[in-house]
Amino acid sequence: MVKTIKALEKQKQSLTVTEGERKKHIKLIETTYLSNTDSDYTEKIEELEKNFNYSSNSNYYWSEPEQSMLYGTPLYEAASPSQKMALNHLHWFGMYNVVAASETETITYNQITASVFAACGYEKLSQMLTLETSQERSHIHAFHNIGHKTMKALLGKDAFKASFKNKFYQRTNKSEARRLTSSRLPNFFNLQENNSLADYQYYALRFIAKTMLASHKKSYSQYLSELEKTYQFIPVSTTGLIGRGLSPRSIQRFFAFNWGGSPFLASQYYGLRMMANMVLKNTEHSTSRYFKKLAKKGDFIPAPTAVSHYHFLDESFHTTTSMLIARDLYKDFPQPTAYEKFTINLALYMMQRGILSGLSAVVPDRYYADDCSMMYFVYKILQSPLFEMPPQEALQWVEKCFCHEHEGFQMTAKYHKRLRADCCRFYGSFKHLWPVNREMRLMASKGTIDKAIQSNIKTFKKFSQAFA
Ligand SMILES: [Fe+2]
Numbered sequence: 001m002v003k004t005i006k007a008l009e010k011q012k013q014s015l016t017v018t019e020g021e022r023k024k025h026i027k028l029i030e031t032t033y034l035s036n037t038d039s040d041y042t043e044k045i046e047e048l049e050k051n052f053n054y055s056s057n058s059n060y061y062w063s064e065p066e067q068s069m070l071y072g073t074p075l076y077e078a079a080s081p082s083q084k085m086a087l088n089h090l091h092w093f094g095m096y097n098v099v100a101a102s103e104t105e106t107i108t109y110n111q112i113t114a115s116v117f118a119a120c121g122y123e124k125l126s127q128m129l130t131l132e133t134s135q136e137r138s139h140i141h142a143f144h145n146i147g148h149k150t151m152k153a154l155l156g157k158d159a160f161k162a163s164f165k166n167k168f169y170q171r172t173n174k175s176e177a178r179r180l181t182s183s184r185l186p187n188f189f190n191l192q193e194n195n196s197l198a199d200y201q202y203y204a205l206r207f208i209a210k211t212m213l214a215s216h217k218k219s220y221s222q223y224l225s226e227l228e229k230t231y232q233f234i235p236v237s238t239t240g241l242i243g244r245g246l247s248p249r250s251i252q253r254f255f256a257f258n259w260g261g262s263p264f265l266a267s268q269y270y271g272l273r274m275m276a277n278m279v280l281k282n283t284e285h286s287t288s289r290y291f292k293k294l295a296k297k298g299d300f301i302p303a304p305t306a307v308s309h310y311h312f313l314d315e316s317f318h319t320t321t322s323m324l325i326a327r328d329l330y331k332d333f334p335q336p337t338a339y340e341k342f343t344i345n346l347a348l349y350m351m352q353r354g355i356l357s358g359l360s361a362v363v364p365d366r367y368y369a370d371d372c373s374m375m376y377f378v379y380k381i382l383q384s385p386l387f388e389m390p391p392q393e394a395l396q397w398v399e400k401c402f403c404h405e406h407e408g409f410q411m412t413a414k415y416h417k418r419l420r421a422d423c424c425r426f427y428g429s430f431k432h433l434w435p436v437n438r439e440m441r442l443m444a445s446k447g448t449i450d451k452a453i454q455s456n457i458k459t460f461k462k463f464s465q466a467f468a
């Protein structure tokens with residue numbers, strides 16, 4: 001009892017002490033909300049999407065050549081000018097495929113956390129998150145529509161079918177599917193998951209979280225309450241950045257439950273989202289600069305380049321929101337418990353491990369722990385109408401591009417280094433983070449060219465056996 005009173009006093013103290021700061025934070029939220037409401041970037045994206053057709057944009061680069069798939073690989077050197085142009089467009093497609101999946105996650109998490117903030121007196125913030133959500137819906141629609149038309153034009157109708165379902169690296173050919181799921185290659189793409197076991201895992205983890213966060217019942221997410229009333233699971237993804245970082249599904253749902261379970265964890269979800277914001281900014285800023293370069297020269301601006309530019313501007317509001325909530329607003333809430341600190345640290349560690357601790361051989365701004373899905377995608381592209389290679393030749397090129405050092409790796413390492421500097425700048429000031437997260441140690445130790453090549457050699461061995 002004495003302990004409880006002391007804990008409540010401590011919580012109250014932390015709220016009272018930051019009253020001046022609290023007003024400042026509310027003001028900053030209102031300013032960001034007004035600026036975002038007054039902007040018309042989303043409308044511009046909608047307009048560009050409506051009028052998009054691939055043929056009017058097909059003869060132009062959509063970003064600097066270095067932002068092309070396979071850039072710097074031996075295959076890129078051997079490619080014709082039109083193939084190089086297509087690889088530039090494929091990079092745009094691949095990148096925004098991931099962005100669309102990540103923004104679908106954002107929609108869910110915005111809804112989970114908005115009512116937590118509203119219950120703490122931050123109604124304007126809740127409104128701002130609702131505005132963000134509507135912007136994300138427009139963005140996702142534009143990325144899917146432009147991506148769909150691009151893939152269809154470049155790789156044909158079949159490639160489009162697989163890619164539009166976010167399964168571009170999965171098999172469309174039944175005999176390949178059998179070979180990939182045979183005993184020779186169990187769970188190579190980790191696509192099978194035991195549903196009922198995952199559900200039990202989630203229930204057990206949720207029970208723990210509920211117990212640990214019991215003191216925050218009053219601010220519990222309304223969105224989660226509604227889902228529970230109708231026995232629905234929290235929507236999760238496997239292709240967005242958070243879905244990849246916090247997999248499997250039971251773990252992702254466990255964390256999602258936590259984001260809706262206390263004001264501190266709701267605010268620290270935005271620290272996690274900041275990682276995705278920085279990943280996007282690291283690549284989209286370059287395309288925005290390319291847009292400005294073309295505009296300055298009075299050159300034709302391809303519609304996807306303009307979409308990237310306006311999306312970059314729209315997302316700058318979202319990045320400001322993430323920063324405000326994660327870095328400042330959390331101080332307005334009761335001090336975190338050891339459980340809350342552990343939860344956010346574990347989530348950040350998993351994100352670092354899942355999406356930032358590798359270097360792709362063929363995409364300059366992709367840092368997943370392994371490159372096997374890209375291996376399959378490249379293998380399919382080489383056999384598509386774009387390159388028209390027989391399977392054996394395609395396999396040889398895959399080996400050349402993934403298992404040996406080339407300029408493309410240097411480019412990815414450059415992007416990775418820049419991103420790590422951004423991450424260290426942001427997370428460095430968070431006292432509640434473990435040093436491995438504050439200093440992004442995993443990102444530094446795992447994301448090396450040598451480790452990427454060693455990992456690719458192992459993956460290629462299994463890959464080539466499956467397709468031999
Ligand atoms: Fe967006």
Ligand SMILES: [Fe+2]
Pocket residue numbers: 103106136315318
């Ligand atoms: Fe966003």
